[in-house]
Amino acid sequence: MMADITVSEAWRRVGGDTQFIDVREDFEVADGMIPGARHISLSTLSARLGEIDRTRPAIAVCRSGNRSAQATDILWAAGYRVDNMGGGMLAWQQAGLPMDR
Template sequence: MSDFENVDVDSIGADAKVLDVREDYEWEAGHIDGALHIPLDQLPERLDELDPDEDLHVICRTGGRSYRAAAWLVGNGYSAVNVDGGMGAWLEAGKPMVSDNGQEPTVK
């Protein structure tokens, strides 16, 4: 049993802190405006960029990497929840996205 929650994209408020753990090419194609981007494999060395007292909504493409990241963060004393369905669910829900490549935001 996990010690953290899985939440759906509709439960993420406008002021929520979102941590995107996807790879750079995925982030560039489309992400949530205002999200923090730390690829999963960089999380341990970039942990000091996160506030342990802030509730983090961890997201990836479908929910697998974010699940592992949320579990690891909670295990290290951070407050984190996994976003079920990831950016795929975000896109399907018609939520706003931005891209860094000058193209229409999408999920890769």
């Protein structure tokens, strides 16, 4: 598994080649997502791997970093280049970073 990255590092990668995979539930993403992120809940991730571009790096995101760590394990095992955003959206919001609503 890859190591956690900080929200600051994740923010630097928004808008670039990195794809953000938000693995929270529907009711959680209603509060806002990282700009450009794709919502694929953890419970559906294994069945939806084909929707994620294998040629681009990815960052898994959840509320606090726990579910995204599980998602990172799943994606890493399937051959994706992926990092986990430590602290999740709680840390993102605390840092005052922009969100799409």
